[in-house]
Amino acid sequence: MRLIRNKYLQYLLVGVAFLLPVIIRGVPTATVTLAASMVYTAIAALGINVLLGYSGQISLGHAAFMGLSAYLSAYLTKQMELPFLLSVLIAVLVPMLIGLILGAIAVRLEGFYLAIATLGFGEILRQLFIEMDWFTGGFSGASATYPKMFGHQFTKVEMYIFMVCLLVALMMLVYNLVRSSTGRAMIAMKSSKTAAMAMGVNVFQYKLISFAISSVFAGLAGVCYVHFFRHVDPTVWTAALSLNLIAIVVIGGAATVGGAVVGAVVMHGLPELMKGMPIVGEIPGVPLLIVGILMVIMLIFYPRGLIHIPRDIANFFQKRASHAKKGEV
Numbered sequence: 001m002r003l004i005r006n007k008y009l010q011y012l013l014v015g016v017a018f019l020l021p022v023i024i025r026g027v028p029t030a031t032v033t034l035a036a037s038m039v040y041t042a043i044a045a046l047g048i049n050v051l052l053g054y055s056g057q058i059s060l061g062h063a064a065f066m067g068l069s070a071y072l073s074a075y076l077t078k079q080m081e082l083p084f085l086l087s088v089l090i091a092v093l094v095p096m097l098i099g100l101i102l103g104a105i106a107v108r109l110e111g112f113y114l115a116i117a118t119l120g121f122g123e124i125l126r127q128l129f130i131e132m133d134w135f136t137g138g139f140s141g142a143s144a145t146y147p148k149m150f151g152h153q154f155t156k157v158e159m160y161i162f163m164v165c166l167l168v169a170l171m172m173l174v175y176n177l178v179r180s181s182t183g184r185a186m187i188a189m190k191s192s193k194t195a196a197m198a199m200g201v202n203v204f205q206y207k208l209i210s211f212a213i214s215s216v217f218a219g220l221a222g223v224c225y226v227h228f229f230r231h232v233d234p235t236v237w238t239a240a241l242s243l244n245l246i247a248i249v250v251i252g253g254a255a256t257v258g259g260a261v262v263g264a265v266v267m268h269g270l271p272e273l274m275k276g277m278p279i280v281g282e283i284p285g286v287p288l289l290i291v292g293i294l295m296v297i298m299l300i301f302y303p304r305g306l307i308h309i310p311r312d313i314a315n316f317f318q319k320r321a322s323h324a325k326k327g328e329v
Contacts, residue, residue, distance in 0.1 A: 047217025061122025099215025141233025253305025
């Protein structure tokens with residue numbers, strides 16, 4: 001049981017589960033593409049979880065960070081022909097610096113005001129994606145290639161494996177972060193900013209850190225997107241994507257590492273599953289509508305998130321078993 005409860009083993013098993021589409025022969029290419037969408041979204045949602053779930057901050061502009069990194073990586077690798085790893089470093093550092101600026105703004109803003117400020121910032125970036133056609137290709141978008149590392153040209157499957165390995169590594173990173181003094185300070189800041197300041201927590205510093213970390217994760221997700229799908233355009237990086245990331249965190253389970261992955265799988269997988277159902281899947285938009293209704297119902301009656309369901313079921317049966325034993329006595 002101790003081995004099963006080991007978090008690192010659990011994250012490795014998540015990686016193995018995501019690798020099944022490329023391990024099992026005969027799996028359709030569309031399934032791998034769907035799984036890739038889950039993976040890059042889960043990476044971005046992990047960053048949102050650090051910001052929202054653990055630090056109590058909110059951002060509606062992270063889709064723009066993802067887009068910025070995607071455009072940067074595509075431009076640097078294809079137009080400037082820089083090495084992939086160097087391009088990734090630059091493509092992640094730029095959103096991180098912007099995240100630090102937003103973190104500095106966040107010190108003075110809270111709640112709805114912070115959400116509106118980040119939303120406006122994200123929309124400004126998205127408009128720049130359209131106007132700066134020399135860099136982004138405008139409405140037509142920009143193209144990219146599968147990455148080349150250490151002289152080896154990646155294939156689509158190898159890029160997907162790289163994304164899964166990155167997701168597992170980031171899950172372990174977030175787990176260690178939360179257990180560190182930095183993570184504890186973020187959690188204290190979320191619980192009560194006044195109490196955290198009274199305990200000596202530098203709220204300004206940790207807000208900057210949380211925004212920077214979440215921006216880095218968004219940047220990595222954008223890089224994964226552009227080098228897997230090999231194309232990027234402004235229609236992807238809308239406020240709707242930022243809202244979806246927050247929904248993924250809340251539905252999966254805020255302030256949990258696995259919640260981001262569970263939420264991403266449900267948000268992407270459930271609509272696709274319903275599209276294959278008779279009647280429901282034949283009417284355009286109905287699968288998404290039903291998923292939305294189910295999510296609202298779940299958030300009302302089970303706001304803790306889907307990640308807690310297995311544990312709550314186990315606790316329920318344990319309590320019933322203990323009550324039955326007491327009754328026999």
